[in-house]
Amino acid sequence: MSGWANYIVFIIATGGFYALLALSLNLIWGGAGMVNLGLAGFFALGAYASALLTVSAGAPIVAGFVGALVVGAVGGYVVTMSTTRLRGDYLAIVTLGFAETIRLIANNEIWLTRGSDGISGIPGPFRAALGGWFNAAYAAGTVALVVLVWFLLRRLDLSPYGRALRAVREDQQVAQVAGKRILRFKIEAFAISAAIAALAGALYGHFNSYVAPDVFQPLITIYIFLAVAAGGVGRAAGAVLGAYLVIFFLEATRFAAAAIPDLSPVQHAAIREMLVGLALVLVLRWRPQGLLPEHIPPAPRPASTS
Amino acid sequence: MTARFSRLTRRTALAAGAMTLAMPAVVRAQGEPIRLATLTPLTGAGGPYGPVMAKAAAAVVEEVNKAGGVLGRRVQLVSEDDQTNPEAGVRAARKLIDVDKVAAIMGTWASSVTTAVAPLCWESKTMLCTVSGADSITQLPHQGYLIRTQPNSTLQVRRLGEYILSLGARRVFQMIPQTPFTQSSITLLEAALKKGGGDQGSLIYDDKKPTYRSEVDQALRYNPDLIFAAGYTPDTVVLLKDLFRAGFKGKIIGFAYSINQKLIDQIGQADVVEGVYTFAPSPAADATAYERVKKVVGTDSPDPYTCQVYDHVNLVLMAIAAAKEASGTAIRDTVRKVSQGGGKTIDNAVDGIKAITAGEKVDYVGASGPCDFDEKGDIIDCKFRYEQVKANKLTLLKIA
Incomplete structure (x- = not known):
């Protein structure tokens, strides 16, 4: 496979990683109301866990994915346990710090992570056997995983558990008064969310065969916030749609900016960045609820007893 | 009348049909441009360097097109932004390879971006020319599809050590941010200094801090007679100011890509930068390509990356001319035939293509150095250029 088809397939796969990150953010931000600015950190945890397991320890790729999920969930558990008293902006700042800490560890603990050189030569599943079709097969697998995660999160949303989570989001004191163990809900939601972000990281690493601290700059977290805000906070389908819109938009601006004649490359780059900013402003101004706004199904009425 | 007219029409139609069938091949051969790409950091941490690099590359292509192109075809340069981020860089490279179908990607700057983009290039048989310095890059299994014009850290640091000793410094303190060459820079410089009876202390700092007072204190406790400031421009501005405030009286040396006119202007105090030494890989003093780069980008001291990307474009264009084919594999197989091995000394692609078409053997001597590559790329x-800041201006000490 080559040419446009290969490029589009590549974008579909990359969009899938973004979509998983958006689903992760949507669960914790849209579902439980906790702002996680450390998404890039959990993304990095998964990518490094899987890369180290498969490259340094020689484990099979499946073990890499499982390891990423476990490390991500444990990371999420540790972050929530150490921030149980923090809410809102304060939690956001701590999570941002967490992501930077992960990036600095990856940069400086050279014995483990190979520092800023990064880890190259990460194996991809059946890469040699598939040859030119690897990208297409991987994109299909990624999309299948996105659909699976979306389906599971939707089930979660519609279940009593999802309703309790939203109750925590709306007012955690009321939820507590109603007898919900809010700390447990928060920890579980955060751990699941972190595991999904880590899964995205593992997928990214095995696809591109290379991870380095530079990949996990805060920029990617901002893109995902843009995706979830545009798609609709609190709705899994919105997050997926938003992620694909963002990646489509990022790539389309390449061609749009290049169509303007007589500009230097740096001006094209600046126009691309301006368009991304403009898109965010327009979405927040005209459609703050997102393209697919959350709709909360009415709670089932208890069977009448009279 | 009508019958003849219609017969004529039929014949014309036939001829026209035959011509439309035949024409596209001819038009295509002459009309389809040779596509090349730059992938430089236009935004992000590499933002100060990438735009000028893209400009220099575009200037070379324009010159060659004015002189009639290569193999009778026009050259088209596509410039993308790697955002100094491997993830964004890979997306841009994918577009360049799959959509634009370029034969070569030139000018990748950050080592992480180069390492991320390299597998895409060798898998799709696209040539990659880079300015990244990490030693690990040429160790990748790139099958020849990668060359770099930046001397690796082993070569740079060995020369630096010799120069420091020649300045009479014995106690050296290295202050360096975390980069792909940090570890090798520290160990190699220490080895080079110890060979000449010197010694080294070192410290790795975070290049995004707003102040380096505690780092400077730690450096001064070592009581150095020379400090090697091995960062990039933004952090070195802060570091030099803090060293001045702390009253450091010894010598300071740094890379020319960080201690440049921009840094001197930004600091704006002659006392802070007076006497600071810089060094950079350089062409021989009489190399004419460097003068050409100055004219192209319109500054008196083009940075080494701009010189290197200028060399990339010239080398790639001449390799295409010599191979008579515009593919990544052709460039890989012939680039060393135009870059080294004797022949007519050439400093730009226009003259080079003319000489190659005339059947001469050429040897390119570029703006960044002689541009001779080993089998790893x-x-x-190469020679090094040593300069010193005197009264807010960089003055040349020697090229050796």
Whole structure:
């Protein structure tokens, strides 16, 4: 496979990683109301866990994915346990710090992570056997995983558990008064969310065969916030749609900016960045609820007893 | 009348039909441009360097097109932004390879971006020319589809050590941010200094801090007679100011890509930067390509990356001319035939293409150095340029 088809397939796969990150953010931000600015950190945890397991320890790729999920969930558990008293902006700042800490560890603990050189030569599943079709097969697998995660999160949303989570989001004191163990809900939601972000990281690493601290700059977290805000906070389908819109938009601006004649490359780059900013402003101004706004199904009425 | 007219029409139609069938092949051969790409950091941490690099590359292509192109075809340059981020860089490279179908990607700057983009290039048989310095890059299994014009850290640091000793400094303190060459820079410089009876202390700092007072204190406790400031421009501005405030009286040396006119202007105090030494890989003093780069980008001291990307474009264009084919594999197989091995000394692609078409053997001597590559894609040797800041201006000490 080559040419446009290969490029589009590549974008579909990359969009899938973004979509998983958006689903992760949507669960914790849209579902439980906790702002996680450390998404890039959990993304990095998964990518490094899987890369180290498969490259340094020689484990099979499946073990890499499982390891990423476990490390991500444990990371999420540790972050929530150490921030149980923090809410809102304060939690956001701590999570941002967490992501930077992960990036600095990856940069400086050279014995483990190979520092800023990064880890190259990460194996991809059946890469040699598939040859030119690897990208297409991987994109299909990624999309299948996105659909699976979306389906599971939707089930979660519609279940009593999802309703309790939203109750925590709306007012955690009321939820507590109603007898919900809010700390447990928060920890579980955060751990699941972190595991999904880590899964995205593992997928990214095995696809591109290379991870380095530079990949996990805060920029990617901002893109995902843009995706979830545009798609609709609190709705899994919105997050997926938003992620694909963002990646489509990022790539389309390449061609749009290049169509303007007589500009230097740096001006094209600046126009691309301006368009991304403009898109965010327009979405927040005209459609703050997102393209697919959350709709909360009415709670089932208890069977009448009279 | 009508019958003849219609017969004529039929014949014309036939001829026209035959011509439309035949024409596209001819038009295509002459009309389809040779596509090349730059992938430089236009935004992000590499933002100060990438735009000028893209400009220099575009200037070379324009010159060659004015002189009639290569193999009778026009050259088209596509410039993308790697955002100094491997993830964004890979997306941009995918577009360049799949959509634009370029034969070569030139000018990748950050080592992480180069390492991320390299597999895409060798898998799709696209040539990659880079300015990244990490030693690990040429160790990748790139099958020849990668050359770099930046001397690797082993070569740079060995020369630096010799120069420091020649300045009479014995106690050296290295202050360096975390980069792909940090570890090798520290160990190699220590080895080079110890060979000449010197010694080294070192410290790795975070290049995004707003102040380096505690780092400077730690450096001064070592009581150095020379400090090697091995960062990039933004952090070195802060570091030099803090060293001045702390009253450091010894010598300071740094890379020319960080201690440049921009840094001197930004600091704006002659006392802070007076006497600071810089060094950079350089062409021989009489190399004419460097003068050409100055004219192209319109500054008196083009940075080494701009010189290197200028060399990339010239080398790639001449390799295409010599191979008579515009593919990544052709460039890989012939680039060393135009870069080294004797022949007519050439400093730009326009003259080079003319000489190659006339059947002459050429040897390119570029703006960044002699541009001779070993089989791994590293440059074999190059001269270094040593300068010193005097009254807010960089003045040349020597090229050796």
